Amino acid sequence: MEQTPETTASASDFIRDIVRSDLSENRVKEVVTRFPPEPNGYLHIGHAKSICINFGIAGDFGGRTNLRFDDTNPLKEDSEYVKAIQEDVAWLGFQWDGLRFASDYFEEMYERALLLIRKGLAYVDDQSADQVRESRGTLTSPGQNSPHRDRSVEENLNLFARMRAGEFADGTHVLRAKIDMTSPNLNLRDPVLYRISHAVHHNTGEKWCIYPMYAYAHPLEDAIEGVTHSLCTLEFKDQRPLYDWVVHECEMPNVPHQYEFGRLNLTDTVMSKRHLKKLVDEGLVDGWDDPRMPTISGFRRRGFTPEAIRSFITELGVTVAGGEVDYKLLEHHARQDLNLRAPRTSAVLRPLKLVITNYPEGQTEMLEATINPERPELGKKQVPFSRELYIEQDDFMEVPPPKYHRLYPGNEVRLKDAYFVTCQEVVKDDQGEVVEVRCTYDPETKSGSGFTARKVKGTIHWVDAATAIAAEIRLYEPLLQGEFDAEAPLEAQINPASLQVCNGYIGVDVKDAAPGDKFQFVRQGFFNVDPKDTTPEHKVFNLIVSLKSSFKVEPQK
Ligand code: ATP
Numbered sequence: 001m002e003q004t005p006e007t008t009a010s011a012s013d014f015i016r017d018i019v020r021s022d023l024s025e026n027r028v029k030e031v032v033t034r035f036p037p038e039p040n041g042y043l044h045i046g047h048a049k050s051i052c053i054n055f056g057i058a059g060d061f062g063g064r065t066n067l068r069f070d071d072t073n074p075l076k077e078d079s080e081y082v083k084a085i086q087e088d089v090a091w092l093g094f095q096w097d098g099l100r101f102a103s104d105y106f107e108e109m110y111e112r113a114l115l116l117i118r119k120g121l122a123y124v125d126d127q128s129a130d131q132v133r134e135s136r137g138t139l140t141s142p143g144q145n146s147p148h149r150d151r152s153v154e155e156n157l158n159l160f161a162r163m164r165a166g167e168f169a170d171g172t173h174v175l176r177a178k179i180d181m182t183s184p185n186l187n188l189r190d191p192v193l194y195r196i197s198h199a200v201h202h203n204t205g206e207k208w209c210i211y212p213m214y215a216y217a218h219p220l221e222d223a224i225e226g227v228t229h230s231l232c233t234l235e236f237k238d239q240r241p242l243y244d245w246v247v248h249e250c251e252m253p254n255v256p257h258q259y260e261f262g263r264l265n266l267t268d269t270v271m272s273k274r275h276l277k278k279l280v281d282e283g284l285v286d287g288w289d290d291p292r293m294p295t296i297s298g299f300r301r302r303g304f305t306p307e308a309i310r311s312f313i314t315e316l317g318v319t320v321a322g323g324e325v326d327y328k329l330l331e332h333h334a335r336q337d338l339n340l341r342a343p344r345t346s347a348v349l350r351p352l353k354l355v356i357t358n359y360p361e362g363q364t365e366m367l368e369a370t371i372n373p374e375r376p377e378l379g380k381k382q383v384p385f386s387r388e389l390y391i392e393q394d395d396f397m398e399v400p401p402p403k404y405h406r407l408y409p410g411n412e413v414r415l416k417d418a419y420f421v422t423c424q425e426v427v428k429d430d431q432g433e434v435v436e437v438r439c440t441y442d443p444e445t446k447s448g449s450g451f452t453a454r455k456v457k458g459t460i461h462w463v464d465a466a467t468a469i470a471a472e473i474r475l476y477e478p479l480l481q482g483e484f485d486a487e488a489p490l491e492a493q494i495n496p497a498s499l500q501v502c503n504g505y506i507g508v509d510v511k512d513a514a515p516g517d518k519f520q521f522v523r524q525g526f527f528n529v530d531p532k533d534t535t536p537e538h539k540v541f542n543l544i545v546s547l548k549s550s551f552k553v554e555p556q557k
């Protein structure tokens with residue numbers, strides 16, 4: 001972890017205001033929150049919001065936060081996800097107090113269900129799932145009582161014990177709360193508390209064949225852990241009365257309270273684990289950490305820092321209002337963070353050979369380049385310069401359009417940190433493609449020499465051909481083209497330009513770059529050394545975010 005999260009204790013939002021008043025009026029002694037992911041996939045940037053809010057608020061008020069796996073659905077959960085989620089939360093910069101599993105509470109949840117049955121507040125229903133759904137009614141019509149609603153306590157205890165013992169097949173029986181089939185809140189129309197599922201659970205194996213439903217399990221998990229403020233997204237608002245009912249009727253000694261905030265949605269981004277898993281399963285991306293994925297691991301691999309993600313989330317604040325946030329805002333935070341962090345270097349994505357015909361053959365000189373103009377204290381570095389260089393293909397045009405100030409026959413430009421060069425002639429291959437640009441340089445124009453006799457309009461970057469290192473440079477665009485359509489096949493929705501691979505060159509000054517190191521390739525963008533595919537012989541760089549400049553990387557021909 002690079003840095004502990006910045007404090008936001010002085011921040012004010014509706015949840016912090018509630019916490020402040022709960023503390024000052026002694027309703028709670030210590031703030032306890034939890035981040036409760038279901039281990040059915042990797043975390044995405046939406047989860048980062050929930051993480052920052054839960055850990056951030058407890059941290060601000062000297063409280064505690066548990067990382068709790070909400071693992072009540074054995075069919076979808078896996079220990080691979082359990083591991084990945086821990087890694088992602090820690091990488092974001094948060095340390096949990098307790099590491100908990102909802103499945104560790106199955107026995108207590110079962111006991112509490114027996115209590116509900118004994119109180120006449122729960123019953124076993126053996127209607128089919130369709131019948132349960134149909135008799136639930138609608139927003140405008142009341143539901144119908146189940147024919148099994150008035151079973152005796154003894155009969156319910158007996159049937160529930162047999163459900164647990166594995167006597168019944170999946171889908172044949174459920175345990176339901178007995179609340180009110182006419183309630184205007186559909187969640188209170190005898191919600192299902194337990195279902196039968198003969199499945200192997202990642203944590204409890206085959207110990208259980210009945211599993212609690214989210215709406216029953218979640219409030220109990222919170223209460224068992226002594227959570228004071230259960231912070232979740234807005235879609236759970238209508239469940240709040242049921243949450244309170246469960247805590248109250250199950251006679252939990254600790255009483256947590258649920259508060260809802262707006263979900264994070266990003267433009268042009270699918271953000272549901274279900275869909276992200278499909279992309280992975282169908283092989284449309286290179287795993288959950290594909291740099292185009294909106295997962296925390298994808299952002300990490302792409303090169304975003306935890307600081308950038310946290311400052312983005314902090315800027316969003318804690319509000320009830322949802323809506324889509326522009327992906328550009330996240331990029332803005334990444335740029336701000338990387339601008340200070342990333343050393344500058346030159347890299348050529350699509351190389352074109354440039355030969356300086358009047359530069360002595362066999363000579364190399366070292367030129368000074370600024371490491372990071374934002375941080376003058378870091379000083380300068382030395383980069384080699386010699387007769388043969390690589391420049392970007394699109395920094396040269398044989399027939400330039402108006403206002404093109406880069407290199408073209410007869411034009412003089414500045415080579416960044418080096419000399420002025422003038423294009424004298426071009427060399428073409430059999431197909432008529434320009435494969436080499438031949439220039440002359442003016443030794444008087446050396447950068448830093450104070451030369452002012454002539455000015456040029458264009459400055460281009462370069463790398464020294466003799467010492468440059470071949471590298472694979474990956475450019476990214478949004479993974480999906482257009483609005484995501486959950487009904488349509490995924491494959492057709494993938495943006496074919498979402499990954500473009502360039503075989504380019506980096507300067508020898510970054511030859512020791514290690515996986516995860518970040519650089520600004522001048523005039524182009526911020527890049528990260530890909531931690532997965534980079535080997536000692538073959539460096540791979542991921543575009544994190546382009547510079548704001550007008551420089552546009554054109555698709556490779
Ligand atoms: P998904 O639909 O992607 O699977 P989820 O809500 O089912 O998401 P959980 O693992 O249940 O995923 O989520 C853990 C916590 O993260 C929950 O409290 C949930 O409200 C929160 N969360 C999930 N998605 C977002 C989001 N887009 N913005 C803010 N919080 C989110």
Ligand code: MG
Pocket residue numbers: 038
């Ligand atoms: Mg979910």
